[in-house]
Amino acid sequence: MAALCASAQTEMPDTVGMYRDRTDSLAEATTVSATGGNFISKRSDLRTEVISAAGLCKMACCNLAESFENSASVTVGFSDAVTGARQIRLLGLSGIYTQMLDENRPVMRGLGAPFGLSYIPGQWLESIQIAKGAASVINGVESITGQINMEHRKPTDEKPLFVNAAVMSDTKMDLNVASSLQLNDRWSTAVLGHVSGNVVGMDHNRDGFMDDPLQLIYSLSNRWLYYSPGGTQVRFGLKGLRHTSRGGMLGEHGRPAYDRNSFAPGRPWGSDIATTYLNGYLKVGVPLNDDNSQNIALVADGTWQKMDAYFGAASWRPTQGSAFLNLLYQNEMSEAHHFTVGLTGIYDALSQHLQRAGSISPAPVRLGNAGAFGEYTFHLEEKFTAIAGLHADWYSGAGFRLSPRVTLKYAPVEQLVLRANGGRGLRHSQPIADHIGVLSTGKDFDWTFDGSPLEDAWTFGGNITWSFPLGATDGAYVSFDYFRSQFANQVVVDYERFDDTISFYTLNQLRDGRSYTDNFQLDFSCEPVERFTITLTGRYTHAVSAYATHGALGSGGVISSQLREKPMVSRAKAVLNLQYATHLRKWIFDFTASVNGSARVYDFMKELRDENGNLLYAGGRTPVYPLLYLQVTRRFKGVDLYVGGENLTNFKQKNVIIGTRGADGRIDTSLKNFDASCIWGPLMGIKVYAGVRITLWKTV
Amino acid sequence: MKFLLTLALLAAFSDVTFVTSIHCKKCVNKIEENLSFEKGVKDLKVNLNDKTVYIKYDGKKTDVEKLAKAINKFGYTAVVKEEADTAGDKK
Numbered sequence A: 001m002a003a004l005c006a007s008a009q010t011e012m013p014d015t016v017g018m019y020r021d022r023t024d025s026l027a028e029a030t031t032v033s034a035t036g037g038n039f040i041s042k043r044s045d046l047r048t049e050v051i052s053a054a055g056l057c058k059m060a061c062c063n064l065a066e067s068f069e070n071s072a073s074v075t076v077g078f079s080d081a082v083t084g085a086r087q088i089r090l091l092g093l094s095g096i097y098t099q100m101l102d103e104n105r106p107v108m109r110g111l112g113a114p115f116g117l118s119y120i121p122g123q124w125l126e127s128i129q130i131a132k133g134a135a136s137v138i139n140g141v142e143s144i145t146g147q148i149n150m151e152h153r154k155p156t157d158e159k160p161l162f163v164n165a166a167v168m169s170d171t172k173m174d175l176n177v178a179s180s181l182q183l184n185d186r187w188s189t190a191v192l193g194h195v196s197g198n199v200v201g202m203d204h205n206r207d208g209f210m211d212d213p214l215q216l217i218y219s220l221s222n223r224w225l226y227y228s229p230g231g232t233q234v235r236f237g238l239k240g241l242r243h244t245s246r247g248g249m250l251g252e253h254g255r256p257a258y259d260r261n262s263f264a265p266g267r268p269w270g271s272d273i274a275t276t277y278l279n280g281y282l283k284v285g286v287p288l289n290d291d292n293s294q295n296i297a298l299v300a301d302g303t304w305q306k307m308d309a310y311f312g313a314a315s316w317r318p319t320q321g322s323a324f325l326n327l328l329y330q331n332e333m334s335e336a337h338h339f340t341v342g343l344t345g346i347y348d349a350l351s352q353h354l355q356r357a358g359s360i361s362p363a364p365v366r367l368g369n370a371g372a373f374g375e376y377t378f379h380l381e382e383k384f385t386a387i388a389g390l391h392a393d394w395y396s397g398a399g400f401r402l403s404p405r406v407t408l409k410y411a412p413v414e415q416l417v418l419r420a421n422g423g424r425g426l427r428h429s430q431p432i433a434d435h436i437g438v439l440s441t442g443k444d445f446d447w448t449f450d451g452s453p454l455e456d457a458w459t460f461g462g463n464i465t466w467s468f469p470l471g472a473t474d475g476a477y478v479s480f481d482y483f484r485s486q487f488a489n490q491v492v493v494d495y496e497r498f499d500d501t502i503s504f505y506t507l508n509q510l511r512d513g514r515s516y517t518d519n520f521q522l523d524f525s526c527e528p529v530e531r532f533t534i535t536l537t538g539r540y541t542h543a544v545s546a547y548a549t550h551g552a553l554g555s556g557g558v559i560s561s562q563l564r565e566k567p568m569v570s571r572a573k574a575v576l577n578l579q580y581a582t583h584l585r586k587w588i589f590d591f592t593a594s595v596n597g598s599a600r601v602y603d604f605m606k607e608l609r610d611e612n613g614n615l616l617y618a619g620g621r622t623p624v625y626p627l628l629y630l631q632v633t634r635r636f637k638g639v640d641l642y643v644g645g646e647n648l649t650n651f652k653q654k655n656v657i658i659g660t661r662g663a664d665g666r667i668d669t670s671l672k673n674f675d676a677s678c679i680w681g682p683l684m685g686i687k688v689y690a691g692v693r694i695t696l697w698k699t700v
Numbered sequence B: 001m002k003f004l005l006t007l008a009l010l011a012a013f014s015d016v017t018f019v020t021s022i023h024c025k026k027c028v029n030k031i032e033e034n035l036s037f038e039k040g041v042k043d044l045k046v047n048l049n050d051k052t053v054y055i056k057y058d059g060k061k062t063d064v065e066k067l068a069k070a071i072n073k074f075g076y077t078a079v080v081k082e083e084a085d086t087a088g089d090k091k
Helices: A002-011 A110-116 A436-440 B002-012 B025-035 B064-072 B086-090
Strands: A038-040 A048-051 A074-078 A086-090 A098-102 A105-107 A125-132 A146-152 A161-168 A172-182 A187-198 A214-227 A233-248 A270-287 A294-311 A314-332 A337-355 A365-380 A384-395 A399-413 A416-428 A444-447 A454-470 A473-489 A491-494 A501-506 A515-529 A532-548 A561-565 A572-581 A587-596 A625-636 A639-646 A687-696 B014-020 B041-047 B052-057 B078-084
Touching: A038 A515, A105 A270, A105 A294, A110 A270, A110 A294, A110 A314, A110 A337, A294 A436, A365 A416, A384 A416, A454 A515, A491 A532, B014 B064, B025 B041, B025 B052, B025 B064, B052 B064, B064 B078
Parallel strands: A098 A146, A444 A501
Antiparallel strands: A038 A048, A048 A125, A074 A086, A098 A105, A125 A146, A161 A172, A161 A687, A172 A187, A187 A214, A214 A233, A233 A270, A270 A294, A294 A314, A314 A337, A337 A365, A365 A384, A384 A399, A399 A416, A416 A454, A454 A473, A473 A515, A491 A501, A515 A532, A532 A561, A532 A572, A572 A587, A587 A625, A625 A639, A639 A687, B014 B052, B014 B078, B041 B052
């Protein structure tokens, strides 16, 4: 009986009773598919790609960033060549415009953004949902391009022990331990532990800089669930993390060539970063009647994070305390009519000490917004859904703002789903944290504003998904979607306005300041024969923005501008994934190939040449490049063994570090033209890895 | 020759369908993850709609009682819905 009760709890989404109206972020949250990996959810109101537990095992997936390697919706890259900070792009825009959710709590905000993707081990997760476009207003309106929601392993999972250990050829090691324990019918808990790091710095391209920084991450999380027979749910948890990263110039024996206490102009350059992160949360859901058609919920989250970061002689030492509060009331009046209303607030206290030649340390800022929201849902059986939401908030430094959002879904027949959504997104920028790569340069900073401007954008788009029988199943589908994000105001970080200077300004300061991104995507998936799946995806992105005219100075507070393609944004991407599993899935073979399209390079990169004098970026664009991944998994009872390879074509971005070479042939990091932030491709060549997953299931 | 040998082996296998108490996709996953590796199991199909677990097995290595116990071990009831000796059917 206890096992059944636990199973019953397992079936419930983590946020049941709190977000039951919306299926965009929860429909597949509890779906653990033993087959396949990534798929587009048929049920969800928004166009939602789901990366299932099986999908998270297709690659090494050491952390969240790597979990997106076989997704065309999300593009993963490095922020710069030295720190190891990863960034994603959704709908062609930086990941800062995608709201990251941890079981529907906003995470990776502000200081958490640069390294946050490395702080979530892929093996801690049960599934990931990528929802494109203007998502529900219930979690706030910081999402502009969409939401990525992570579902962790649950306290109710009947797995008292899970261990995953992996080692890569670049000496990176990864260890994850998870334990879910059901103490009784009411209480259950999950403990998640993680340690990863690499011990030897490598310099395959012989530019004097480590290809990947030396890193050590250790984190521990404890999550609790209390579930009463009356339906009340209480969830709370704590997470702590410590991260150190040492990148930059390589010395002897695979160690850095520097010491953080002796950084000075002319001495070996490095990035030396230490981060501490603490988070706690509480979620309470209380049904107000027997059938739970009316309920109230409280979601509270607090985060404190501190970073000590040295970039050569420059340093940046920020501290951020954040709080998030959401109080909701939901009422399902009938099958057709639901509504949710609530009060919400976000608060960030950021202090930062920036010590850098020619830069003034930003003043401490207190950012926040508080207000109310409402969302009404109309269902016409399974055929039609309409959702209208409104967020009304007061924003510090910007005043009152209204953010409406609309979602429509129409399924005239079971095989065909049409979706459309649109709405406004607002977020306070944090210029340095949002663009941490600027610190890996010798360039001057040119600020034209103080503090953290409010970025304002509208996103509209739609999707059509057609399912049909093909091969072994009737679940084959073709899906097409188009989205446009258009900014009313945006912080622009401009590397091209002045030579050897990074200029920070907003679209509002430009004459004809516009910025928009059009994104088209086509997906196809089928299972031609039993246990063999094919997934093919293609994406095209057209991203343009107004940039200050080269050398333009502000006149009466307005800067002349021109509309240009956004630099370093890949125009297209295609991904093919093949998976074959033998009978009873005892052997699983995964193959992923991607082709990444070209991107415009910064003007100052156009004349860069390789060691043979050839132009690196003919036509001012990056080359098109392929990436190949392969993994073979052998499964035994409770034990999976896997080996794999990444970047099997061994493609690497050449001449990653930009600047003037000194007499020793090395880039002179003391000059203003030193730049390690112009990254568009892989930094590491072929990597092979091997790992083991051990699962102990609960028995009676 | 190899083909004939495979046919002969398949003919020697038996199958059984259990009606169980599974009720969610996680139950399906749990059964698939564990029963697939039980000694003698040659094929497995779990159907959530009618809560059945179909198993093709090698009668020399396991039997219905052992398979039912393997399901019971993970907290689910298992009652035989039909038991047919594949070889017998073919005759």
